[in-house]
Amino acid sequence: MENRPLEYDYTVAKMFMFMAIVLGIVGMTIGVVLALELAFPGVNTILGSGVAEFTNFSRLRPLHTDAVAYGFTLSGIWATWYYVGQRVLKVSLKESSFLMAVAKLHFWLYVLVVAAVVVSLFAGITTSKEYAEFEWPIDIAVVVVWVLWGVSIFGLIGIRREKALYISVWYYIATFLGVAMLYLFNNMEVPTYFVSGGIGAWYHSVSMYAGTNDALVQWWFGHNAVAFVFTVPIIAMIYYFLPKESGQAVYSYKLSLLAFWGLMFVYLWAGGHHLLYSTVPDWMQTMGSIFSVILILPSWGSAINMLLTMKGEWQQVANSPLIKFMVLASTFYMFSTLEGPIQAIKSVNAIAHFTDWIVGHVHDGVLGWVAFMVIAALYHMAPRVFKREIYSKSLMNAQFWIQTLGVVLYFSSMWIAGITQGMMWRAHDEFGNLAYSFIDTVTVLHPYYTIRAVGGLLYLVGMFMWAYNMYKTATAGRAVEEAELKNASPMGA
């Protein structure tokens, strides 16, 4: 034992990588089904009207959002944490059997929660709060999983060799603290069975807040679920993986620190932009708008820092599909953080709210930025954790172009659909009578919904290519030496 040099331990990272791939495919398959259902309503009953309860849009939608956000993305975040965390702190999980046990428990308990979520949402058991659909027993399990992750973060930091914490670690810590706080507040719920003395199902609950207050807490949470699941930890990834893969130090480390504090401060106040023109106080809506517009500064601070990291190294973008994924991810990050502030302006939101433009905004962020970054990170990790070369570079290249085309089809069709929808809803004649009825918009939008479904399908095809490439890497890639793993990942033809 003593003779063998100490190594990093990637056991748990590998388990989460596997989960990310599986849940990514599951979540996005459901996404494609949803897109088809919107374009062709017959798909709602595709397996017969007997089981229509389980295949209809409303039952599947929360399964999609939760599978991609809390399944695919969270697994990706944890896979990278159990990889990046050890490396930048220069400490191996092998050095602490306690932290190793915590990490494994973290994973297995998470798998149980995923199973519980899938079963309960399929059964139609839900609190009906978007992104917080889980009933109270699952919420409690989620809190335990989260605490285990916290023990893992702070435990690893406690035994580190590197004194300072690399910027990525700051972002992981912020993810942990941010979600912990928001999740607890938003999921304060009253278990009705116990409070009423035995009426209804034991697992059922209602929110502790009501009316406008409930909406406010919900979107304070909902917006920051976006912030602390789709943004903060993804920035943690890009700050590590892009410099490492390209061999270029972060362009400006100071800027990364500034952008961090800027993002932390501004993000928490922007949630009001989900409630414009609703019953929340006017000043709060205005504040949400203003902070949303300011939010572009720290967001672009990080994104530009990443693009400048590649300064003078653009041939790497041309040569490596892995770098392509990351550069396009930061570009899409800039894109959705420009689009977001625009949609948060009150007069724009008057047209955009409730329309497909929002759905377009969501997916240029999640497909172009979040999923691309998770894909790139796991590709970079694969040769290091399996000690094998990435199976096929050309397959990765093809995947990149197919998925990019998919994203473009998705958001461009949703822009057109959204703005058309928004304009038609508000069009009226000189007496104030509405010019169109709802079904008129449905007819007009049909082609765009079809295009979206095609775009989504292309993206899903890319996911399968990714899974295949990763599987072949783990099982059939050429074995590589430590020396080949310094920067650019080794790739087979």
Place this chain on the structure above:
Amino acid sequence: MDLYTFSAYAYFFLIVFLVVVLYSYIYHLYKNRKSADGIDYEEYAKMALNDDLGDTPVKLKENDKEK
């Protein structure tokens, strides 16, 4: 002074305060490098590049257990 005037002043001074904090932080980041035993924060970027277990840390944690 009614509540609205008060909150407008409070808002204004909060913004001024935050701007001061922000610029002091930038000043701190730059000044630190120049002082004798200060840190050049750009060195920290190397934590990602030299991250093998055998690589020397940018800054070793004090009273580190020798392994």
